Structure formats: C-alpha cells, structure tokens
Amino acid sequence: MTKHADHGPHHDSAHGRHDRIGHGHRHDTTDLDWDVMGPLLEQNGELSSPQYTAAAHWIAGLPTAPQVRRVLDIGSGPGVISCLLAEEFPEAEVVAVDNTPALLERTRARAERLGLGDRVRTLYAELPDELAKLGEADLIWAGNALHHMGDQRAVLAGFAGMLRPGGTIVLVEGGLPTRQLPRDIGIGRPGLEARLDAIHVEWFEEMRAALPDAKQEVEDWSALFTAVGLAPQGTRSFLLDLPAPLSDRARDYVIAEFARRREAFAEELTADDLATLDRLLDPEDPAGLHRRPDLFLLSARTVHLGRRA
Template sequence: MSEHTGHGPHHDGHQGLHHEGTAGHGHGRGGAEPDWDVMAPLLERNAEISGEQYTEAARWIASLPTAPKVRRLLDIGSGPGVISCLLAEVFPEAEVVAVDGTPALLERTRARARRLGLADRVTTLHATLPAGLPDLGEADLIWAGNTLHHMGDQRAALAGFAALLRPGGTVALVEGGLQVRQLPRDLGFGRPGIEARMEAVEAELFEEMRAELPDARREAEDWAALFGAAGLTPQGTRSFLLDLPAPLGDAAREQVIADFTRRRAGLGDHLTAEDNAVLDRLLDPEDPAGLHRRPDTFLLLARTLHLGRRA
C-alpha cells in the first residue's frame, strides 16, 4: 500500500496505478525513467483516494496487543509520501522516514510534510534497495507496501527488514489482495470480460519483471512461513477494502481514466485488435459509453496486510 510505480499483482505501475511508490527500481520496462511531473500527481491522487483504507490498516496495527511503541518508522518505497504522512498522523510519537530511490518523489514527500505541518517528524532517505537496506537504521515499524515483490530475493530482503527491527518491532507487509475492478463484465459492446483479460496479461508481465530482477528467486507466497524464516513471529493478516460504488466522484473517475490510459499504452501489444478498440472507445471523452461519461464506472479492490514481529 505504498506508492509503487512498478509491475505488481495489482498492475501497480506501468499498466496501472493501484499502489504508489518505488524502492530504487521502479522504472519503466527497458529502464526508461518515468516522467515524474506526470506520474507523481497520479500517484498522489491514487493514495489520497485510498486514504481511509490506509488509515484503517495503520490503526489496526496500532490497536494490537503486541503493537510496538513506534518511535521510528521506515516507509519502504514511499513514493511521493502520501502514506508516510498518514502514518505520521496515526503514530504521533514516531519519526517517519520515507525511503525511496527517486529524488523527485522524495522532494514531493518533503513538500507534503511541510504543508501538513509534519516536517519535523517526516524525513526522507534516498536509497536503492535491497542493497541499501543495512544503511536505513533501526526501526520499530517497517511499512513495505507492495515493495518486496520488486526485490529478486524476497526471502533475503525480508531478513534484511527483520535485521533492522528493534526488539518487539513489526514488519507490515502489503502483498496480495484482490485485483481491481472498475467496470461491469459486459460493457454492452466488445467481448465481455476485458478487465479479466487485461489482468491475465498483467500477470504474465509481472512474472517477466520478477524473472529479470537481480538475484531473482521464486518463492511460494506463504508470507507467514517467510516471516518465520526471517526470524519473525506472524502477527496476523487482514484485507482492507476500497469500495467506491457508481457513480464515481470526479477525482476517482479521473483516476480510473488515468489507469486505463496507462494500461492501454502498456498492454496494447499484448491484446487483440478487438480489445484495443474497446479500450480506445472507453478512453474517448466524446463517447457516451466511455469512461468519461458512463454512469456505471466504480472502483473496487482489496489490499492485504501481513504482520510479523521480532521477539
């Protein structure tokens, strides 16, 4: 649930924008640097739309009997800092360190913290991960929102997180959940089920991304077992729902349009001509059946949070 711009199970990035951030390797396919003047506002809006979801997740951590006293919090892959600032509000005694590999996003984090009166508690740290993990310093809480799957050896990276924890500290790992849905299965034109077909392509591209990472290693996504292997005790798993029914407000509708625009650009070579024609029609602002005008567009997804605690 941080601000990712890379591939991910929720097409978080090159094909969409459902998690916001980078961990030092959130560039486009082929190493192209995104245009952050364009990307960053989209990432910020995406996180802001999900603000209640993130707040509920953070408050769940704070409410647990095993919750640590959070004095220092690392937000790994923090992007433009929307979640970093939210975490600072939920944990009012904590220094929150936004860790990211993109200076332009860290500058936006600092600007947001100043606007919210949090500049004394929200700081930034430029780091390329996982190589830079040992330099991040100790923490009571490590928030890693859809960051771990951008690291080739996830087991080793999780062990690196665990090594930074103070006694009683917690890793909050956002991985998995349910794919986003934004449209009815049958749009009234084209072949029904276009979102499912896009999701299938994104899953293949995600596997390609994973295979190309340095030190890539396949892992069964049993997060409790991986916590145990890292010396952490699993503390529970919960999913948090974002449910914005139709008709959408302006900000959410703009986000859906931005999402489909990026997915059309990233997936076009992998879809049929018929599906591309459907996407072009959906993105036509003059088409009554397009995303700009249709009344049945919604936004529904679930993000899953896994907790592991150091004894």
C-alpha cells in the same frame, strides 16, 4: 525504488508506483516528467488512503503493537502513506525511503503542508543494495515492495535484522484485482478487465524472473516471517469501495489507469479489445469512461504482520 501501479499482480497507486521501481534493478526514469507524474501519483495515493488508514489503525490497536518511535516506509513514492503513518503514530519519526529525488521532494512538501515536517524525513536509497543506510526501526512498512526484490527471503531477513525488540514488519502483498466496470459493458466482448489482469499476471512473472538474484518463493508470507525469525501476527484485507457514480477525482483515476494499460499492453491485446479500449478512452463516446454512469472502483489490499520477539 518507487514502483509501478502494481500490487503483486494488481495495481497500487498509494505509494505512486508505475512500472519504474529500483528495487534491485534500476529502470530508466529520466524521461518521466515529474512535474506531471508527481501530482498524479499523490492524488492517486490520496484516493486509496482509506484502506491504508484502516490498516494502520488496526496495527496501532493490536495488543502486540510496539512502542513506535521510528518508522521506515519502504518505496514511499510521494509520501502519502508516510504522512498517514506519522498521523497514526504521533510519537514516531517516519523515514520515507525511495530512489526518486522528485518524489522525495514531494514527500517533504506534503509533510510541511500537513504540519508533519518535524517528524517526516526522507532518505534516498537503492534497495536491496543499500539496506544498511536505513538504520533501526520499530515499524517497517513495505507496501507492495518485497515482490520487486529478487531474493525476497534475504531482503525480508534484512528488514528483520533492522527491527528493534518487539518491532513489526508490515507487508502489503496480494489482495484482489481491482474492478472498475461491469463484466458486460455493452461494447466489445464481455470480461475485458479479466483479460487485462491475465496479461498483467504474465508481465509480473517476467518482471520477477528478470530481477537480479531472482529466486522463486512460495508466497506464504507467514511462513516467510517464521523462516527469518519473526512471529506472524495476523493477516487482514482492507477494502476500497467507491460505488457508481464516481466522483470526478475517482473517475480521472480510472481513466488514467485504463490509458496506462492500453499503452502498456497494446502488443498483447486483441484487435477487438484494443478497439473497445479506444472507445472507452474517447471523451466523446457515450459508452466511454468519461460519460459512463456505471463506473465504480473496488479493490482489496492484504496486510501481513510479522513481529520480532
């Protein structure tokens, strides 16, 4: 159930999702080279981890925070957040739930490397069909996962039913589109990233419509919590602000994201925008991403909490 780099409709690599989630529909992932993709997804997750560390610390410090003994990380990818949650909740068993065996293996290796191997375990599951495999939890972390379920309300109700008394569901849904370049970059027509976002929004709507049992739902997460018997416990957004000049690691991430969008959106982009992207991706071009001194990384992720009485 590891999904694409999107967070409903923008991009998210913290769990390592790149257009290949199995939440209710299964994309063909057999042609992906996990020896290449796995390390990249893990590195990207580490880059974004300050946002999620701050979110987990906020949750743990709330007056209504449950005693966390068991955590489910839904759509865990390579386990960056699973291990982060294990560190934030030192008394808890953390279960990384995904449908990609290669990434579950990376999770196990990461946990061992960080000295968390006795508390982080993995579970292969296809959701929503195999919700019953997950068992009870005090904290369910659904990071940009719910919008890949056709019937979001039904799945959220399923999660709610797995919560122990006082337990919390954490939905990471929404935020702001990521920005990495100035509006006017000196080549092509200004506003390239906004146009890429518009194409992604259309893709997102088509993806949602094609899901099995897809139902349109107003994205009022507090209202949805109430509808499934949970008490809304607050919403906060967390910022990732890496100013220019970027580190080599962050620059590599930005280059990979632009290359992915260049490939994915080629048919929807204008000839002018394609030419601009080709220049941005050219390592020898002084105006390209490899050499630009004004490259930055700015994003916001929004976290919504619902609690079982």
